[in-house]
Amino acid sequence: MTDKKNRKEKNQGETKKTDKKRAKSTGKNLQAKEKKLQSQIKNLKKEAESLKEQLLRRTAELDNMRKRNEREIARIIQSANKDLIKDILSVVDDLERSLEASKKNSGEEDLLKGVELIHQKLMSVFSKYGLTPIESVGKPFDVEKHEALMQVEKKDVPSGTVVEEYEKGYMLNGEILRHAKVVVSK
DSSP, rough: OHHHHHHHHHHHHHHHHHHHHHHHHHHHHHHHHHHHHHHHHHHHHHHHHHHHHHHHHHOOOOOOOOHHHHHHHHHHHHHHHHHHHHHHHHHHHHHHHHHHHHHHOOOOOHHHEEEEEHHHHHHHHHHHHTEEEOOOOOOOOTTTTTEEEEEOOOSSTTTTTTTEEEEEEEEEEEEEEEEEEEEEEE
């Protein structure tokens, strides 16, 4: 029995040693895994910080680009207005010359011709920039182009036809700039 007892004690001792080895090995494995995970966490934090910096830079670049575009658009608009005003100034010069001439000469016919020429020149400048008048009289009433001020009964004109124009309408580059104010037949 002592033999059995000795073997049992020996087996228990070996089991304890094996358990200790396993525990030591498991502990080392856990420590290795922990170090590996900590290293991965450290790398992920670095990567997140790098991505955050990139995002901030890209956001700043986009903001700068937006501001540059806004400045460029404002500059283009100013330039376009400058050209339009320069062209209209020549019409103003003609008006001033016409007024001076009318003071010296009392010829109403000459004054009328001068004003007609100035009107044509001004309309030419506007046309250059895409402004076109809306033809209304004799045309069917169109809510997209006309604003009806009143209706009158005209026997010789079909109902819904523009018979008179109080204020001319205009289109700028194909879009309505101002509706024509008209009188429409009943």
